[in-house]
Amino acid sequence: MAVLSRRVRPDDWKPVGVEALEANALKVVRSTDNRSVIAGPGAGKTELLAQRAAYLLQTGAAPAPRRILAISFKRDAATNLAARVRQRCHRNHAGRFDSMTFDAFAKGLVDRFGQALPERWRPRPDYDIMFPNDRDYRDFLYQTVGTPPASVGTYADLQAIAVKTFERRHLVGSPLPVDGWSQPTPGQWAADRFWQTTLHEGKKSILSFPMIGRLAELLLRVNPMARDALRLTYSHLFMDEFQDTTQIQYDLVRTIYLDTDTVVTAVGDNKQQIMRWAMAMDDPFTAFDADFGGKRTPLYNNYRSSPELVRIQHVLAQALDARAVAPVSKTAGTIAGDSCAIWDFSTPEVEADRLAAFVAGEMKTHKLGPRDFVLLVRQKTIDYAAVLEPAFAAAGIPLRNEAGTAGAVMLQELLAEEASELVIAILRLAMTKRAGRYWTDCQGVLAALRGVAPDEEDAQAKLACELDAYAIKLTAAHPRPPKSKAVARSIVDDILAFIDRERLIAVHPAYGQGGWLDKVLDAAAVHLLASSAGGIDWSSTLDAYEGVHAIPLMTIHKSKGLEYHSVIFVGLDDGAWWSFSNDQIEATAGFFVAFTRAKQRVIFTYCARRGARSKIATLYSLLEKAGVRTFSIT
Numbered sequence: 001m002a003v004l005s006r007r008v009r010p011d012d013w014k015p016v017g018v019e020a021l022e023a024n025a026l027k028v029v030r031s032t033d034n035r036s037v038i039a040g041p042g043a044g045k046t047e048l049l050a051q052r053a054a055y056l057l058q059t060g061a062a063p064a065p066r067r068i069l070a071i072s073f074k075r076d077a078a079t080n081l082a083a084r085v086r087q088r089c090h091r092n093h094a095g096r097f098d099s100m101t102f103d104a105f106a107k108g109l110v111d112r113f114g115q116a117l118p119e120r121w122r123p124r125p126d127y128d129i130m131f132p133n134d135r136d137y138r139d140f141l142y143q144t145v146g147t148p149p150a151s152v153g154t155y156a157d158l159q160a161i162a163v164k165t166f167e168r169r170h171l172v173g174s175p176l177p178v179d180g181w182s183q184p185t186p187g188q189w190a191a192d193r194f195w196q197t198t199l200h201e202g203k204k205s206i207l208s209f210p211m212i213g214r215l216a217e218l219l220l221r222v223n224p225m226a227r228d229a230l231r232l233t234y235s236h237l238f239m240d241e242f243q244d245t246t247q248i249q250y251d252l253v254r255t256i257y258l259d260t261d262t263v264v265t266a267v268g269d270n271k272q273q274i275m276r277w278a279m280a281m282d283d284p285f286t287a288f289d290a291d292f293g294g295k296r297t298p299l300y301n302n303y304r305s306s307p308e309l310v311r312i313q314h315v316l317a318q319a320l321d322a323r324a325v326a327p328v329s330k331t332a333g334t335i336a337g338d339s340c341a342i343w344d345f346s347t348p349e350v351e352a353d354r355l356a357a358f359v360a361g362e363m364k365t366h367k368l369g370p371r372d373f374v375l376l377v378r379q380k381t382i383d384y385a386a387v388l389e390p391a392f393a394a395a396g397i398p399l400r401n402e403a404g405t406a407g408a409v410m411l412q413e414l415l416a417e418e419a420s421e422l423v424i425a426i427l428r429l430a431m432t433k434r435a436g437r438y439w440t441d442c443q444g445v446l447a448a449l450r451g452v453a454p455d456e457e458d459a460q461a462k463l464a465c466e467l468d469a470y471a472i473k474l475t476a477a478h479p480r481p482p483k484s485k486a487v488a489r490s491i492v493d494d495i496l497a498f499i500d501r502e503r504l505i506a507v508h509p510a511y512g513q514g515g516w517l518d519k520v521l522d523a524a525a526v527h528l529l530a531s532s533a534g535g536i537d538w539s540s541t542l543d544a545y546e547g548v549h550a551i552p553l554m555t556i557h558k559s560k561g562l563e564y565h566s567v568i569f570v571g572l573d574d575g576a577w578w579s580f581s582n583d584q585i586e587a588t589a590g591f592f593v594a595f596t597r598a599k600q601r602v603i604f605t606y607c608a609r610r611g612a613r614s615k616i617a618t619l620y621s622l623l624e625k626a627g628v629r630t631f632s633i634t
């Protein structure tokens with residue numbers, strides 16, 4: 001795909017890398033006002049943001065030196081969007097596009113400006129991150145917090161605070177008051193005790209990400225210079241998966257960008273809201289339209305799924321939103337028989353064998369790779385992996401549990417980490433043949449880290465020589481993949497020293513905090529060693545590291561935003577969906593997310609040994625209503 005470095009006139013601009021955009025998408029791409037785009041799965045919402053970035057950067061509608069900020073919820077979504085923009089834009093342009101997660105954005109602000117917070121809210125600079133759960137809050141409320149002063153309430157008042165809602169309602173429920181609460185309720189008093197304890201009373205401050213979000217909002221409220229700097233830096237703000245926005249994130253964005261000249265584009269799909277347990281707002285789009293004057297713009301196409309799958313999706317969509325409009329599939333169907341079916345197995349072992357044989361057969365017949373398939377489960381991937389993995393291995397397809405861990409990091413997270421990506425790109429460049437693509441990637445990233453502009457020819461040439469010399473040295477030092485953890489770690493550390501650890505931390509402040517960079521490097525070493533098992537060569541080791549030849553197994557939550565030729569959902573039963581009756585809408589939304597990852601085929605599996613199907617009968621009725629058939633396989 002040819003990407004342009006010269007300026008394009010807005011009237012001459014054409015979508016990059018796709019044939020066309022639907023009329024409304026094009027309007028949003030060219031818009032100069034705040035927009036909310038609510039559209040179904042596969043409508044091209046993420047693509048729209050990538051195209052809008054290309055338009056704004058290539059036409060100069062986002063004028064240099066101002067930048068575009070894209071905030072996503074998940075690290076891989078942020079990485080995915082940045083990669084799409086890099087594909088569609090010349091690197092001179094893509095360099096002005098910052099894609100990050102909300103958590104990274106908020107943390108970056110606290111790390112840079114947190115020491116200017118008022119004393120009572122100021123964390124110590126080397127704070128640690130915590131992920132508190134209900135038990136921690138229960139211990140705090142019932143044991144640690146003590147008794148409030150009589151003017152606030154009684155111990156019984158504290159006991160009356162529901163543990164489950166303490167965080168959401170009290171701890172981070174609303175923006176922090178600069179001077180503390182003057183006449184606190186028992187809930188506010190307990191929240192303040194929690195804040196003061198975690199900020200000031202331990203050896204280090206410890207903060208959760210929601211707390212970091214609240215501190216970031218406060219610091220921008222009390223520090224107009226920092227806030228104005230953000231306003232000046234970013235002419236445009238994109239928010240992907242906006243349906244999952246929390247009140248904390250929304251307040252942060254509102255504090256920075258409400259009533260400013262920064263143009264905000266929010267895209268998402270209410271039917272895919274599966275983060276309510278993680279404090280997602282009830283209806284962030286309505287709040288956005290009211291506060292920011294967002295002009296709502298729907299999209300009608302589905303570019304991902306075949307007409308038959310889109311027809312079934314619409315039956316599910318209507319269960320979540322009776323007013324859902326039927327989308328138009330723009331993809332041809334390629335499956336001869338049923339595009340969707342329920343396979344009812346006698347035992348999990350039979351299920352594993354048949355699925356492995358099926359995938360192997362499909363790969364041959366349709367010339368598909370293992371990453372055209374995904375095995376989805378609702379939770380506890382490890383339990384399913386124990387039965388599925390041997391069967392797939394026997395069929396010659398490695399299975400990879402993306403929720404598994406390497407060291408202290410989840411595999412899926414590790415692979416989206418910049419440090420891991422860089423280490424692997426340099427190893428590919430040094431250790432494998434035909435590494436041209438990695439050459440360009442490595443050179444681009446190193447240039448960015450060292451502040452060398454694309455048009456500084458001498459400096460670029462010097463960098464190329466350095467990279468060349470380093471690759472030769474690395475090949476000579478490690479002709480074979482590592483056989484011990486110590487060697488794996490020394491390879492990773494050597495590459496980091498070449499990249500320049502301090503510069504990496506300067507560009508990615510998250511690496512400077514709480515030992516995160518070392519956790520990632522340790523995980524990379526552990527995973528590199530595991531990937532080289534069996535005395536294989538470098539190329540196969542690096543393929544194994546990235547899971548190039550493995551079929552992924554993951555939870556629905558981790559599959560958000562991704563797409564596959566075939567989705568195999570293992571275990572449509574009450575056991576997996578044990579909490580179905582607690583929040584039917586969210587559970588149905590999860591089911592919808594799983595279904596809509598498929599381009600051509602969805603298979604649900606059931607096995608009575610794992611559970612009944614009475615509690616989730618509504619899901620089965622929806623499939624039946626859509627004409628999905630069940631096949632018994634013994």
Ligand SMILES: Nc1ncnc2c1ncn2[C@@H]1O[C@H](COP(=O)(O)OP(=O)(O)OP(=O)(O)O)[C@@H](O)[C@H]1O
Nearest residue numbers: 018020021040041042043044045046047303304561
């Ligand atoms: N205008 C277009 N023309 C052709 N293909 C497109 C177009 N827009 C998007 N696509 C392709 O359709 C697929 C879905 O797009 P995208 O991931 O942007 O959808 P989405 O709305 O963000 O989906 P979801 O909400 O389900 O994650 C991708 O493979 C993308 O490359």
